[in-house]
Every structure is written in C-alpha cells, then in structure tokens.
Amino acid sequence: MKFSALFITLFFSTLLSAQVVSTIPIFPHADDSVTIIFDATKGNGALTDVPPPIFAHTGVVTNNSASFTSWVNVQGNWGTYDEEVLMTEIGVNLYKIKYHLRDFYGVDAEDTIFRMGFVFRNTDGSIVGREADGSDIFVEVYDAGLNVSIISPSYDPYLVELGESIPISAAATFVDSMFLFINDVLITSVEDSSIDYNFLTTEYGEGVIRIKAKSGAEIKEDTAYYFVRPPVTVEALPTDLHQGINYVNDNTVTLVLYAPLKEYVFAVNTFHNWKVSADNYMKVDPDMATFWITISGLTAGEEYAYQYLIDGNLWVADPLAEKILDPNADSGIPISVYPENLEYPAGVSTGIVSVFQTAQPEYDWMVPEFTPPAVEDLVIYELLVRDFASVRSYQTLIDTINYLKTLGVNAIELMPIMEFENNDSWGYNPSFFIALDKYYGTRTKFKEFVDICHQNGIAVLLDIAMNHAFGQCPLVRMWWDPALNAPSAESPYFNTVAKHDYNVGYDFNHESEATKNFRDRVFTYWLNEYNVDGYRFDLSKGFTQNNTLGDVGAWGAYDASRIAIWKNIYDTLIATEEDAILILEHFADNTEEKELANYGFLLWGNMNYNYGEAAMGWGNAGGNSSLFWASYVSRGWDNPHAVVYMESHDEERLMYKNETYGNSTIPDYNCKDQNIALARMEQAATFLFTIPGPKMIWMFGELGYDYSIDFGCRVCAKPVRWDYFSDPNRYRLYTIYAALANLKTTYDVFGTDDFTLSVTGPLKRINLNDDAMNVTVLGNFQVTADAVLPNFQHTGWWYEYFTGDSINISTTTDGINMAPGEYRLYTDVRLTTPDIPQSVFDGIATTENGITIYPNPASDIVHIEIETIYTADAQLELYDLTGKLMYVSNNVNLQNGVTGFDVDVKILGLQSGMYITKIIAQGKIYTAKLVVE
Structure with missing residues (x-):
C-alpha cells in the first residue's frame, strides 16, 4: 500500500507528538542535517535514570513503506553496542544524535521521506523507550519552504480543568505573519516566526486551536484540539451488563471498562469522528472503578473502531475486545485469509484499537449441541x-x-x-x-x-x-x-x-x-x-x-x-x-x-524422555525407558485423567532423536536408519495407545516428523512436509496410528481398569482384561533379538491384530522370540485385520508398474507417470479420503514403457488435502497418494 503526502498532512494536522523527541531544526527536511534530542523521562519513561549508553533504533516512512507506520531503511543492530546509533548524553535523561537525514538512512534522491520513526534502547534491548501508549515515536519530515507547527499544547487533545490556562506556542519557517484562532475567533497575530499565548478556559467542552502562517500568497495551517473536562457523572452501572462490549440492540452498544484508581475515561471512536467530546465521556459507577457509556444511533452491522483515553495520557484498546486492529501486524495477514478487514483509523490513532459491531450475522450451527x-x-x-x-x-x-x-x-x-x-x-x-x-x-x-x-x-x-x-x-x-x-x-x-x-x-x-x-x-x-x-x-x-522465586x-x-x-x-x-x-x-x-x-x-x-529412550534403543533394566508412569494407576490416581504423550509442542520430536541419537552399536540394526527409526515409532505408538487413559499426539508425529524442535529456533516456523504422507514407510506409520486409535475408541478393553504392566525394562508387556475381550501387547525394545514373556490370560487361540496371524498356546508363560524393534498385539477375539502397507522390514512394495507423481504436494499442474509392459486404454480416477470420487478421465492411453500425462488440480477445484490416485487398465488397479495444497 502506498500513501500520499495529502494523507501525511492530514495526520500531522490532527495528531501531535508528545515531545518525547525534539529536533534541531524544528522543521527538518530530507536534505538537511538534523539533531535528534530524546527525553528519556517522556513517553513511557522506561529509560528514565537508566545509565548510558543509550542507542537509537530508527527508520523512515517513505513512499515505499507498506503502511503508515512501517519503517524502511532501518538503522541500528538491535541488542548490540552499535556506534552508528549511539547517542550522546547532554544532560540528565537527555540524549542526542546528529546526522544528515537522507544520507544516514540511505534514501534515494527520488524517494519522498514523510517521517522518521524511533524507539530507544539500552545496550541489550531489554529496556525500550517508546510513546506513552507503547507505540513507536514518529517525527515529521517537512518540505522546504513555508511550514508551521503547534509546539504547545504538546498533546492532542489537550485536556484541562475549567479555569486552567492553555499555554499555546507555535513556530513557522519562511513566514511573513502568524495568526492564532480559537474556535474560529482571531485571538492574536504577529509578524514573526513564532507565536505564544496563554488562553484561559471559561467553559466546559471541546475547542479548536488553529494557527495560520502566511508567506506572500501562500498559507499553511496547523490545528490542535482541547477539551475542558467537566466532573465525571456518577451513575450505577445497570446490573445486567458486564465488562467489555454489551450489545443493547442493533443500533446501541454499552462499553464497560474496569479501571480502579483512574480519574476519568473517554471512549473515543469512529462514530464520533475520533474526537474527544462529551459524547464519549464515560460515566463511573459508585464503586468509582467501573466506567461505562452507552452509544446510540449506530448503523446496524457496521464495524466501529474505538480506544479508551484514560486520564488524558494513556490510549488503550478494550482489554475485552472481541476484535482488534493492529497497525503493525495486520499488514502481514493475507487478504485471502482475512478478507475485508476494517481499515485502521490511520491519521487519528496510534497503537492497537478495538472494534465493536452491532447486528453481527448469527452463525447457523449444524451441531448446536455436541457431546465430546x-x-x-x-x-x-x-x-x-x-x-x-x-x-x-x-x-x-x-x-x-x-x-x-x-x-x-x-x-x-x-x-x-x-x-x-x-x-x-x-x-x-x-x-x-x-x-x-x-x-x-x-x-x-x-x-x-x-x-x-x-x-x-x-x-x-x-x-x-x-x-x-x-x-x-x-x-x-x-x-x-x-x-x-x-x-x-x-x-x-x-x-x-x-x-x-x-x-x-x-x-x-x-x-x-x-x-x-x-x-x-x-x-x-x-x-x-x-x-x-x-x-x-x-x-x-x-x-x-505462593512466592517460590529461586526455588x-x-x-x-x-x-x-x-x-x-x-x-x-x-x-x-x-x-x-x-x-x-x-x-x-x-x-x-x-x-x-x-x-x-x-x-x-x-x-x-x-513421557517424552522415557518413550524416547525406548524408541532410540537405549532402554535398560535401570528404568530409563520405563513406561510405568504412563498409567494413571501407577500414579495412584482413582480416574484415568493423565493425558499421556510421547511428543508435544514443548518436547523434542522422537524421530529426530532416533535419527540423531539412536543406538547404532549393532551394524545390521542401526536405530538411526530412517526405516528402522520409523518402525520403532510404530512400536512406541503401540505402547502408547494401549495403556488405558486419554492420549495426545503432536502433529505429524504420525508421519515420523524429524525436524528438531530447535530447527531455526525453538519457536520458529518449521518446514511443512505434507509430502511425508506420500512416503510409503511414513504412510505406514500413519496407518498404524490410525489402527491403534480405532482400537482405543472402539473396544471397551482399552479403557479397562483391570490391567497389568511390565514396562520398566526393554522387554515390555501390557495385559488388558475385560469380559468381552482380553489383550496382550508385547514389544522387544532392544537392538538384539530376545524372548518376551507374554503372560497370556489363558491358553487357547490368540490373534495378532496387525498381521492377522493366530497362535494356539498351551502354556501362558512360554517366551515368544521377537526381533529387535518387533511388537505384537494379541487379542483373544479375532478382529478385522487393518489395512496396513507392507512392513519396512519386508521391503517397500514397488513393481514395474508403479506410479510416480510430481510435484507432490501440488497446487496446480501435477505430472503423473506409470510404467507398464503393455499398451492399453486406461481410466484415471481421483478419490478423497472418504472414498468420494472427485475426478474421472477415460482418455489415458498407456504405452509400453513409461507413460506420462498432466492434471491441473486447480481447474478441478480440489481443496487442500490428501487424495488417492487410481489408474485402471487391463483389470489391474494402480494407486498412489496425491497431496493438494
């Protein structure tokens, strides 16, 4: 977004600086040298009495800026001792820095500089001087020639008590004469470059100070507003109202702010043209802490921006706002994600503002009542x-x-x-x-x-x-x-x-x-x-x-x-x-x-550490891979209320641990190998889901996401890898998770309170008991083969869930030989074998007739290749994961060898998600997964 000099002029005619920064000259222009003087006691005062060094952090707003408050050509390296922006101490809490404006910021001669932006800091940036409302400090850059500025009052609006005087001063350059008007009445004039006057207030309400500067036929003006504040009306807040926004009807809203120890509050808003006035002067409840105001005559369904002005010097948004406008962050929100956002009231406000809207459209809930x-x-x-x-x-x-x-x-x-x-x-x-x-x-x-x-x-x-x-x-x-x-x-x-x-x-x-x-x-x-x-x-x-600092x-x-x-x-x-x-x-x-x-x-x-040690193959009898605490019963709790997890946003990803720190002491079974690491994640998941109680998984753990939590930095954005879903071995892990989740949510035995665990060592066992079905889960978490004692609940037939294999046992305690990383889940009732791809240990299912898709994920054109040993007409079908047919084409002609063709998923209107690609030819069906972004 670009903005014009007219817009900037409007801003500076309606919003004055709080004099945190002053300049020499008073009217700096882009090709001048300028001295910036910072008063650390003004604004938020954070740097008051902070010993030097103090540094400027500064940029400019130009015709290239993205928004009214966006800096470009920023100078200063944050958090370092930077000589380029080091300020000179010139008095108690006073600092200056001098530079040639255009050269210092490196702004091209053809670009227009509208204003300078500042914050000030100590060396490490832990203490920052800003405006009183927490916003950046801005200083106008003027064109050469006639200019005029009101220096005092320095706050706009200027709030005074009845009978107080308003000190008025203004300065101009290249001027013949200056005129002071108050409420459109000429008060005084001078043939000079400055004007000073003390105006005695004699009545309540708002007023306008206008300074007119004249140079020959050219005239420029600057304006400031004042408000003579009457006593606050004390009136009880209606009992049916709460703090924040109360919608009375389609045209009326009542705003309520809890502000103990504050003297008065205005609810300044766009309906009142962002002017401090009697119309937005809030009443106070007899508790002398709850301020409130009812605003009527609003347009139904229209959004209005508002801020609270507290005690004349603090502007804040409503702490209970349901929507805010942020002049700095909102420009980074794509229009496609948040269309038709209310325009920020630039030129009349700074900082975050709140929004209210009467007669909001009601959402028509398809499921108004949901039982979790x-x-x-x-x-x-x-x-x-x-x-x-x-x-x-x-x-x-x-x-x-x-x-x-x-x-x-x-x-x-x-x-x-x-x-x-x-x-x-x-x-x-x-x-x-x-x-x-x-x-x-x-x-x-x-x-x-x-x-x-x-x-x-x-x-x-x-x-x-x-x-x-x-x-x-x-x-x-x-x-x-x-x-x-x-x-x-x-x-x-x-x-x-x-x-x-x-x-x-x-x-x-x-x-x-x-x-x-x-x-x-x-x-x-x-x-x-x-x-x-x-x-x-x-x-x-x-x-x-309870104060426990330090302990x-x-x-x-x-x-x-x-x-x-x-x-x-x-x-x-x-x-x-x-x-x-x-x-x-x-x-x-x-x-x-x-x-x-x-x-x-x-x-x-x-349980990140314990499951991690087990998955990495470092489990031993000492208990570092013990899963004992994953059970609410082990904790001595009466109810299954422990939400157990192997991974969370706050913990290292287990696949990263496996691939980085996994046990590699056995050359033929290296836990750092991706395929083996994925298989051990299957094993770990089996021993997560089958211990009774609620479970949590961190996103993409089901695909073996293997970027460290500290990739970039701990809280930095991580690579999005939907292509993992197309990797056969990672997809297999997904299907294992899905099969285990289905067991947990389908069969009562997985919520039983009658179970035993033998999970402290590397050979682990879970026995779940229920009248309808018993379950025995076995796992060898070592890196060498060993026998695991099953302790089956009874002799007879048992069925392995993942493979469909069955065994008829005559004794319940004979050990079962298991390969390293092997796991089994036995039930004494035959269940439907889940549809799980071939094991990573059995090799990846590839044939001469495999399908290749790229790019995958795709957002528009996707190229599909299939290799066959015959020539034939074929049919292409795309299904979503629910099995719904999304697209079909009978115009695929397969050639002996590799046949390739393109599909435009954007034209097909496919939403983001996973799809199954099927090619049907000569009675054969070939499938592959496609991810659409």
Whole structure:
C-alpha cells in the first residue's frame, strides 16, 4: 500500500507528538542535517535514570513503506553496542544524535521521506523507550519552504480543568505573519516566526486551536484540539451488563471498562469522528472503578473502531475486545485469509484499537449441541495452525479434516489462537484474551471449523495462557511503573515481581478479585461464543500467589492455595458447560495432581524422555525407558485423567532423536536408519495407545516428523512436509496410528481398569482384561533379538491384530522370540485385520508398474507417470479420503514403457488435502497418494 503526502498532512494536522523527541531544526527536511534530542523521562519513561549508553533504533516512512507506520531503511543492530546509533548524553535523561537525514538512512534522491520513526534502547534491548501508549515515536519530515507547527499544547487533545490556562506556542519557517484562532475567533497575530499565548478556559467542552502562517500568497495551517473536562457523572452501572462490549440492540452498544484508581475515561471512536467530546465521556459507577457509556444511533452491522483515553495520557484498546486492529501486524495477514478487514483509523490513532459491531450475522450451527468423547477415550491431536500447512488458516484445517478423522483423532487441541503479539508465534504471548487472532482467519470461519469438527465427532480444545500477559495487553499498560519496567504496585491484575521462576511476560495475581472476574469472563466466553469443548491451561502450576522465586522445587510442592484456585475455576466452567474437558499443564507434586484429577481435571503426562529412550534403543533394566508412569494407576490416581504423550509442542520430536541419537552399536540394526527409526515409532505408538487413559499426539508425529524442535529456533516456523504422507514407510506409520486409535475408541478393553504392566525394562508387556475381550501387547525394545514373556490370560487361540496371524498356546508363560524393534498385539477375539502397507522390514512394495507423481504436494499442474509392459486404454480416477470420487478421465492411453500425462488440480477445484490416485487398465488397479495444497 502506498500513501500520499495529502494523507501525511492530514495526520500531522490532527495528531501531535508528545515531545518525547525534539529536533534541531524544528522543521527538518530530507536534505538537511538534523539533531535528534530524546527525553528519556517522556513517553513511557522506561529509560528514565537508566545509565548510558543509550542507542537509537530508527527508520523512515517513505513512499515505499507498506503502511503508515512501517519503517524502511532501518538503522541500528538491535541488542548490540552499535556506534552508528549511539547517542550522546547532554544532560540528565537527555540524549542526542546528529546526522544528515537522507544520507544516514540511505534514501534515494527520488524517494519522498514523510517521517522518521524511533524507539530507544539500552545496550541489550531489554529496556525500550517508546510513546506513552507503547507505540513507536514518529517525527515529521517537512518540505522546504513555508511550514508551521503547534509546539504547545504538546498533546492532542489537550485536556484541562475549567479555569486552567492553555499555554499555546507555535513556530513557522519562511513566514511573513502568524495568526492564532480559537474556535474560529482571531485571538492574536504577529509578524514573526513564532507565536505564544496563554488562553484561559471559561467553559466546559471541546475547542479548536488553529494557527495560520502566511508567506506572500501562500498559507499553511496547523490545528490542535482541547477539551475542558467537566466532573465525571456518577451513575450505577445497570446490573445486567458486564465488562467489555454489551450489545443493547442493533443500533446501541454499552462499553464497560474496569479501571480502579483512574480519574476519568473517554471512549473515543469512529462514530464520533475520533474526537474527544462529551459524547464519549464515560460515566463511573459508585464503586468509582467501573466506567461505562452507552452509544446510540449506530448503523446496524457496521464495524466501529474505538480506544479508551484514560486520564488524558494513556490510549488503550478494550482489554475485552472481541476484535482488534493492529497497525503493525495486520499488514502481514493475507487478504485471502482475512478478507475485508476494517481499515485502521490511520491519521487519528496510534497503537492497537478495538472494534465493536452491532447486528453481527448469527452463525447457523449444524451441531448446536455436541457431546465430546469420554475422557478415557480421548485421542487428542495437538496442532499449531502456523506450521500445519503452507496456507495458515482455519480453512486449511477444514479442508484437511478427513486426514485427522481417518487418523482416528477425536479431539483437536489448538495452540493459542487468542490475539497474541505479532503474527509469527506459538501464541503464548497473549495480549487480548477474547479476541480471535486474525492471522488464521475470521470469527465465522473459526466457528465453521468447530462446527465441521463436531460434525465429524471431533472435539475442539483451546490451549490458553492465562498465567501471564505481555506488554501489549491493556491490563498491563493501564497500571505500569516505568521505573521498574513492570506492572505497578497499584495494578489490580498483576504482580510487580513474578511469584515463580518459570514465568514469562507479566505474572497475573491469581488471587485478586479483578483477575478472578476477568479470567471467568475469558474462560466462559470461548465455551459460549465458539462452542469449543474445553481447554488446555498453559503453565497451570503458575496459578499461585505462593512466592517460590529461586526455588523451583518449592514451586512444584503441594500448594493448597493453588488447588483452591483451580477448583474454583473448575466449578465455574462446569457450571457453564458440564461436559467441558479441562486439562492442566501442571507437573506438580503427585499428591496435588491426584487431588486435582479426582476433582475432575485432566493433567498432561509428559513421557517424552522415557518413550524416547525406548524408541532410540537405549532402554535398560535401570528404568530409563520405563513406561510405568504412563498409567494413571501407577500414579495412584482413582480416574484415568493423565493425558499421556510421547511428543508435544514443548518436547523434542522422537524421530529426530532416533535419527540423531539412536543406538547404532549393532551394524545390521542401526536405530538411526530412517526405516528402522520409523518402525520403532510404530512400536512406541503401540505402547502408547494401549495403556488405558486419554492420549495426545503432536502433529505429524504420525508421519515420523524429524525436524528438531530447535530447527531455526525453538519457536520458529518449521518446514511443512505434507509430502511425508506420500512416503510409503511414513504412510505406514500413519496407518498404524490410525489402527491403534480405532482400537482405543472402539473396544471397551482399552479403557479397562483391570490391567497389568511390565514396562520398566526393554522387554515390555501390557495385559488388558475385560469380559468381552482380553489383550496382550508385547514389544522387544532392544537392538538384539530376545524372548518376551507374554503372560497370556489363558491358553487357547490368540490373534495378532496387525498381521492377522493366530497362535494356539498351551502354556501362558512360554517366551515368544521377537526381533529387535518387533511388537505384537494379541487379542483373544479375532478382529478385522487393518489395512496396513507392507512392513519396512519386508521391503517397500514397488513393481514395474508403479506410479510416480510430481510435484507432490501440488497446487496446480501435477505430472503423473506409470510404467507398464503393455499398451492399453486406461481410466484415471481421483478419490478423497472418504472414498468420494472427485475426478474421472477415460482418455489415458498407456504405452509400453513409461507413460506420462498432466492434471491441473486447480481447474478441478480440489481443496487442500490428501487424495488417492487410481489408474485402471487391463483389470489391474494402480494407486498412489496425491497431496493438494
């Protein structure tokens, strides 16, 4: 997006700097040298009394900028001692830097510089000086010739009490005379380049200060606004209203902000032309903390942007906004993912703004009431939308739902989708807790995704991080101590210093009434508004006011106050949705976890290390590969509430471990070999799914995803490898996962409470007992052959599930010889043998008549080749994973040898997902998998 000088002029006529930065000359232009003077006490004041060195970090907004606030030609290397942007100390908390503007920024002569952008930092960048609202600091760059600027008042709008004087000063260049108008009345004029005047206020309300500068026939103006603030009206908030946005009817909204210790608040908005006025001056409840205003006359269905102006110097978005506009991040959201976004009110606002909209279209739920799976049957798929596909959107999830359904997933756990800082993120840096982050799509599209999941029997769980918030969050910014660079002691929401060592961001005070009310609103909102089925609560062990800083062990010890907090949350949410699935990432003392599990919570059970040691072939009798703790019974719990997993977003990928650290001491059986590593993942999965209790898999573990968690960096985007699905050995692993998930969710025995485990050593066994069917699972996790004692429940016939083989045993304890990495799952009732491709140990099924597809994945033209030893007419068919025929062609002519032809999947209108390609000729059927992006 490009923007014009007219737009920039509009901005600078309506929004003045808070004088964090001043310049010499007052009107710098692109071909001048300029001195930048930074007052560390102004703006957010974060660098006040911070000892030098202080560095500028700066860029310019030009005709090449992507948006009104986008810097280009950025100068400064963040987090380093950089001589190029080192500032000179010229006084207490005052610093300067001088440079030739166009040369310093390296801007071509033909390009126009509209403004300079700044933040200032200490050496490592841990302390940053910004505007008071947390936004970047901008300084106008002027054209040569006549210019005029109001220097004081330095805030626009300037808020005063009745009877106070407004100090007015302005300067101009190349000027003959200057004129001061107040409310269109000429007050004074001078034949000079500056004008000064003290204006005494005599009545309440808004006013306009206008300075006109004249040079010959040329005239330029600058304008500022003031508001003489009347006393705040004290009036009780209607009892049926809540904090945040309340839609009264299609044309009326009531906004409610909880802001204790604040004197007054304006709800400035686009309906009121973004002007501070009596129309948006908020009332206060008799509690003197809850501010509210009703705005009528709105256009039904229209979106309006708004911000709160608090005590005349702090602009924040609504902490309970359902949608926000971010002038920095929104430009990175593809229009195809979030079409028709409301335009940011550039020129009249800075920073994040909130949005309300009356008469929003109602979503027509196909499944208005959904009953999630029983907790003991849960097969949860943890998923980060950003890294799931190249198109990062809820639509992509909708298009690939059959992949997950076929896998046997019955719950999807999304990493945080609440508004987080920036776009490229895991999401654990939250700022607006009930606003859906726009990076992945619209509110309607997310509801459609939830609805589609429910239609397919899949619950939707949200990962939510309410241990903390980050600096963009209005609740942080409203009570901020710049000297501490932390929430102030007055904050009703946050601790000034975190209570535990693992905190990130700013630590919520979980025992304050303000926090309790806020979190209850957040937690119930997503259940009600989006029909989600529950939560995974990030860093749940941090929900305590018990101070354990410096003692991680004490943090994990039994904490009665933390238990009380979580029981209160549980009661609130179960009263809202009785079937809600509530999962804690707790990792505390087992006595505490048991109490919470017995109360109804599920808790994450991290078995990454143990399953990893087993899969890598390092298991020994010492127990490093013991799977004992994967059982809720082993933990002494009364209920199957341990959500056990081998991998999660936070743990290293097991295939990476196998290929990097696997046991390679036996040349003929090297666990680092990809085929062997994949086979051992099959074995590990078999011993995950068959231990009773809920299970979770991390996305693409079912395909043996083998990029390290630290690839790029821990939280960096990882390569999307849908092509793994076309790899025969990886696809086999997928089918093993699917077969195990099907067993778990179909047969009661896999949820039995009558079972025994022998899983501490490398020769492992699971025995499951049930009246309808018994199961015995065996595995040799060594790298050499050995006999595993089965301890069958009885003599007679037993059936191996994966192969369909059967054995008739006369004794239950005779050892069964098993190859390294071999696993078997026996039942005493014959089950249908799953359709699983040939084992990696038996060789990959390839013939002279194999199909080759490339590129795969494909987004438009795909080339298909087949090799035959005959000439014949053939038929090409494409099926989705449900078996639906998507395309058929009878115009394939096979030649003796290799025949190739092209198909345009874009023209066919195929959605993103997996498809089966079939070529039928001379009574033979050849198949291959095609991935469409």
